[in-house]
Amino acid sequence: MSVTIKDVAERLGVSAVAVSKALNDRKDISEKLKRKVRETARKLNYTPNSIAKRLVTNKSNTIGVFIFSRQEHTFSKDLGLQFLGGILEEANKNNYDIVIFSIDSDLLNKKSYIELCKERKAEGAIFTGLRLDDPHIGKIKNSTFPISIIDTFIEGKNVNFVSTDNKLGVRLALDYLWGLGHRRIAMINGHRNAQVSRKRLNAYRDYLKEREVYDERLVFRGDFTEDSGYQCAKKIMRLKELPTAIFVASDLMALGVIKAFKESSFKLPEDMSIIGFDNISIGEYIEPSLTTIGQDAVGMGKWSVRLILNEIKGIRLQKKCLLKPKLIIRDSCSIVNDGKLHKQLKERLE
Structure with missing residues (x-):
């Protein structure tokens, strides 16, 4: 059987609530107890239940990604995979998951990108290859959660922009x-x-x-x-x-x-x-x-995630990021x- 928070609590002689708070780095728990909990959890090979944790914190730790490739059969030659590589690397580094949405025209006649993200409880969304004539741009501008768009600048309270100079x-x-x-x-x-x-x-x-x-x-x-x-x-x-x-x-x-x-x-x-x-x-x-x-397509992917995570944390250092190109x-x-x-x-x- 897998080790639970109760097992860690029993080993230390404290409540399961105290262990949970310690693992989540809550301020009302002493640093001494936090160290003991982390050490005991490591010795017992305790692995947090990420699903349960997300239910408790009401956070999905998920970012939606929409990649509009110029043509499906050219995706592997395009920058899409490089953007995605940077997105995945930065998301994993920050314990976030990525949901890549497949776009069906019939579905988009019924639901916007924002609605699709809300259904999956995504905390933010990244777009690359977004066209200026996209019918859902209005809803992207008015999104209530953070958005990063690669290569297309759109004015919006929660919209970030990442591109090459x-x-x-x-x-x-x-x-x-x-x-x-x-x-x-x-x-x-x-x-x-x-x-x-x-x-x-x-x-x-x-x-x-x-x-x-x-x-x-x-x-x-x-x-x-x-x-x-x-x-x-x-x-x-x-x-x-x-x-x-x-x-x-x-x-x-x-x-x-x-x-x-x-x-x-x-x-x-x-x-x-x-x-x-x-x-x-x-x-x-x-x-x-x-x-x-x-x-720097990988860098653009990374920055698209960073700007979203900054907003989630309440940090508004910048909304635009231009990366320098180089002659090859x-x-x-x-x-x-x-x-x-x-x-x-x-x-x-x-």
Whole structure:
């Protein structure tokens, strides 16, 4: 049989209530008794009944997690798993459990994310991949329990924001290309309903306008999928005057871009430099390996939990957390090729 609080109490000659208070670090119990209780519990191999404890304290020690992957089959290539790794690590460190909600459109027509969390008695919720056109944003803004949203800023009393410094990330990418001599730099952006798309586009536009080389005809819109990057690359190839480099707003789209240019006999990076944003693991193993802007996705996951736990504890140190990105140089960018494309390639494109 498993050891109970009563067994610990009998061994020490105190009440079960006193043992319970000592194990829960209550202020009305002396430090001396707390030490004795912890030591005895350890000797008896006593394991607290977490379910019973939560019933007594009316705390679930649970955080709900909603991960809206850009496409289900690309989740393993996406940042979702890295975010989740950071969330789980920080939650476990603080004795919290994670409930990952599967999203069914029929269910969401009847219940909001907030209602789903309340049904599971979650003390907070984390969202990543939340779109600006999501029908439940209003209820998220008015949530009565703490929320952390990765990459989407929403005003709300109990809403926290965690993201990469996107402006800095874009500038790191463009500084690198500029230093290699590139002046005609195209951009492939994500869909309009992702807040990061707007931030990265604004940063790209501002950077090139400052240098008086911005050309809106070099901006193309994808949807963060590999196929959309591929299709945008095909459109770029049809331009009368090609760019010498492309800044791609996600690594997944950059994979499609590289595939399209290689199929069309471009030599990479000699004929076209390509830089991504995210630092997904597969980018290191493709040919050429992808130069990119690395996000600390694990760190963002950790901070999303920390901000929620701070609110639960009544600590309001901050509601926003921006993590610094870093430039990761690999093989997909090179010094600008003033010699343009090889004659054979030109003929193929015409």
